[in-house]
Amino acid sequence: MAKEIDKITPYEKDFSKWYVDVIKQGNLIEYGPTKGSIIFKPNSFGIWEMIKQEFNKQFKKLNIENVYLPLLIPISYIEKEKKHIEGFAPELATVTHVGDKSLVENLVIRPTSETLFGELFQKIIRSHNDLPIIYNQWANVIRWEKTVTPFLRNSEFLWQEGHTAHSSLEEALEFSKKMINVYANFLRDYLAIEPLVGVKTENEKFAGADRTYTIEALMKDGRALQCGTSHFLGTNFSKSFNISFRNKQNKNELVFQTSWGVSTRLIGGLIMSHGDNRGIIIPPKIAPYQVSILELFSKKDERVKLISLKLKKDLEKLYIRTKIDSSNKTAGFKAANSEITGIPLRIEVGPRDLKNNEVTIVRRDNLEKININIKDVPSKVKLFLNDIQNNLYEKSKKKLSKNTLIGKTYEDMIVAIKNKNLIIMPFDGTAEDEENIKKSTGITTRCIIENKKDEANCFITEKKTTRWVVFGKAY
16 A cells, blocks of 8 residues: 555645545546546545534524425526626536437426525415525535546536525524534534634625635645635526515515525535545544554454454443454555555554553644554544644634735735735726736736725725725635
8 A cells, every 4th residue: 555655646746636636546536437537436425424414413503494396397497597697607508308209399308496496485484484495405416528637627516506585684684693603613623624704795706695605725736726615696696587575565576686606516625625645634623533543463363353343342431433444455555655645643453562551643634643542542532632622623723814915006916826825905996907807917806805894095096995805716
């Protein structure tokens, strides 16, 4: 396995090649049979299962109910939506035949489910007593992307999409803000990533939204990754689908809606935030396995297997997700395999250490080795896992702080991005200004920072403004 690890391209040399090497060798994916598709292997799907599990716990606290809507959407629904919402044109995959028979109406494989939720809400909402409705679904979607990168941009990916209907603008807007903070806190608490939280510019917001809130994370290569969004949809979709309710005065009103979601893009963000030249590093709270026990066998010592089984049992009593590597591979192979797959902590159980009633514990985040008495392992492991989680987060937080600069001029922006930073600039330019910057430099607006209101001259128009916008190159 050490030879395999040698094949990982250093991220300092070629970040894109490093990323592909890591996901292929870290038991994360195989490429699927169609363009842009991937097969989620146990390690990546295990991470997604943990994300799903933890989000569901939080969703229930917010009275969010899970539902599931159909995969196929009549093309008339999409056309109806496009007529009302300019710019909504996702890459659509369309079903035209069943067997050798043409369908009366073509069906689109869902790119998102606003249309289906709109139709559902129109059927089930009658009065203000029915509101709010707060639904979420875990699903797969298809978007025929021109360029693909595993986890970051696939033709088929997994996500959750939440959709709500409210009786007032204020309630809907407040809920969309609440959800972006749920996502931001999840990144901090579980993925150990510090995000920037803000509002998309008019040019970058979702085409069907009045306002789009976003969380943006900084990757190791200095690029931003949009990790989640929450859209205040206003009445854009309720107008399209005639979703109305009888208010307390018995008059008809349109509902106000929100939609919000995260996807398996989070796995890509996790890899590019915490990975190193030995492979991925999975934060303990989200790791499918938090501890790997390596049995380093000796033909003369049966204690290795007995101690390994006891340690696994003791750790599982503390709800620590643990597995044993009892294969007949070499110690070096087992250690390298544990590292490349990102397991936060490994315990090496071998005859030499057992003579002193000890095992060796190795942290994945800093590769520190510690000899521990067997009886102290459960309590020490719990402390180590907490420390690894905190250490990964603090590194992310420091990187974001160090590499997010404040600028005032066009030259400031160019220099900052060239040096793999994000930069916050005073900007009140138009959508056309944004497009011109993007075409000439590849730099885009990531979000408006709402809590920064110092007055300065816009670096494009030179007019006074209190609007500060994050610029960067992004995935």
